[in-house]
Amino acid sequence: MATISNTPRPGYIWDATDNVWYPIGIGAHQHTNAVDTPAVIPKSLITTTGDIIYASAANTPARLGIGSTDQVLKVSGGVPTWATPASGSAYVGASVSNSVGQAIADSTETTLTFNTEQWDTDGIHSTVTNPERMTVPSGKGGKWRISGVFRGSVSGAIWEYYVFVNGSYYITGFPQFSATQGGRGTMLAIPNLELNLSAGDYIYIRAYVTQSSGTGEFSGQYSRFQFSYVGA
Amino acid sequence: MDLFTQIVTAYPELTSNDFGGLNAILLRDDSDGQGPYIARWEYSKPVPDGMKVGK
Numbered sequence: 355m356a357t358i359s360n361t362p363r364p365g366y367i368w369d370a371t372d373n374v375w376y377p378i379g380i381g382a383h384q385h386t387n388a389v390d391t392p393a394v395i396p397k398s399l400i401t402t403t404g405d406i407i408y409a410s411a412a413n414t415p416a417r418l419g420i421g422s423t424d425q426v427l428k429v430s431g432g433v434p435t436w437a438t439p440a441s442g443s444a445y446v447g448a449s450v451s452n453s454v455g456q457a458i459a460d461s462t463e464t465t466l467t468f469n470t471e472q473w474d475t476d477g478i479h480s481t482v483t484n485p486e487r488m489t490v491p492s493g494k495g496g497k498w499r500i501s502g503v504f505r506g507s508v509s510g511a512i513w514e515y516y517v518f519v520n521g522s523y524y525i526t527g528f529p530q531f532s533a534t535q536g537g538r539g540t541m542l543a544i545p546n547l548e549l550n551l552s553a554g555d556y557i558y559i560r561a562y563v564t565q566s567s568g569t570g571e572f573s574g575q576y577s578r579f580q581f582s583y584v585g586a
Numbered sequence: 587m588d589l590f591t592q593i594v595t596a597y598p599e600l601t602s603n604d605f606g607g608l609n610a611i612l613l614r615d616d617s618d619g620q621g622p623y624i625a626r627w628e629y630s631k632p633v634p635d636g637m638k639v640g641k
Contacts (some may be wrong), residue, residue, distance in 0.1 A: 456617075459588040459589065459590060459613070459615065459622055460588060460590045460591070460602070461590040461602050461605035461606060461613055462588070462589060462590060462613040462614065462615050462622045463606065463612065463613065463614045463615070463625070464614070464615040464617060464622075465615065465616050465617040465618075466617070467617045486617060514606070526608070527607050527608035528607075560614075562606050564602045564605065564606060565602050569588065
């Protein structure tokens with residue numbers, strides 16, 4: 355029979371042949387109150403698929419039940435919590451065109467008008483009253499973007515487009531976008547400009563054709579004048 | 587005959603470079619049904635006979 359040390363060990367195994375407990379491990383064994391001060395986090399803390407264990411205070415494990423679909427983990431009051439992310443702001447803007455071409459006399463700043471709306475979320479444009487305008491709706495002061503595509507035609511021309519804000523040049527004497535006539539008689543200008551506007555402000559565009567071979571045509575049916583809210 | 591052509595007919599020395607932009611003759615059409623008009627006259631000679639500045 356083996357000699358057994360009386361030195362306390364972390365554990366013992368029972369040997370049925372020798373009918374004796376043999377010590378295992380190195381060091382002394384320890385008695386703890388498994389209920390009040392457990393040495394490990396008990397499995398019973400997590401009860402449901404998706405549960406997360408976190409510290410609700412120092413040395414205090416706690417259970418965080420799984421959130422709902424599409425929720426994200428956030429911090430509130432210093433502890434994690436599931437929360438539904440804020441939904442993106444709804445689009446605000448308008449897109450307009452003209453059902454027919456608009457004659458643009460040579461060297462004459464001409465206000466472009468638009469009688470067709472692809473969309474208008476907030477009464478920004480009217481096809482009847484001041485059909486040239488895009489007006490910033492109530493509560494939407496801030497940054498607004500002018501975009502779209504402007505198509506003109508006449509041989510040999512330079513097309514310039516001036517943005518007007520509340521009846522005045524956005525920048526006096528200089529166009530905000532332009533295009534030089536290509537060889538096939540089609541001109542495309544792609545505006546991309548952001549303005550800082552207040553509710554009630556309105557804008558419109560004037561086209562100017564120079565060095566043309568005759569009266570130009572703004573092809574409103576192939577163009578889009580778009581005005582969209584970027585943010586406060 | 588459009589307004590631009592009428593003016594360059596009266597003053598043949600004028601070219602498209604004398605129109606638009608800063609310090610130049612400015613013709614404008616507000617698309618309000620009243621047609622084009624001279625919005626600004628920046629030239630050493632007076633506006634041609636029968637014409638005026640403004641609507």
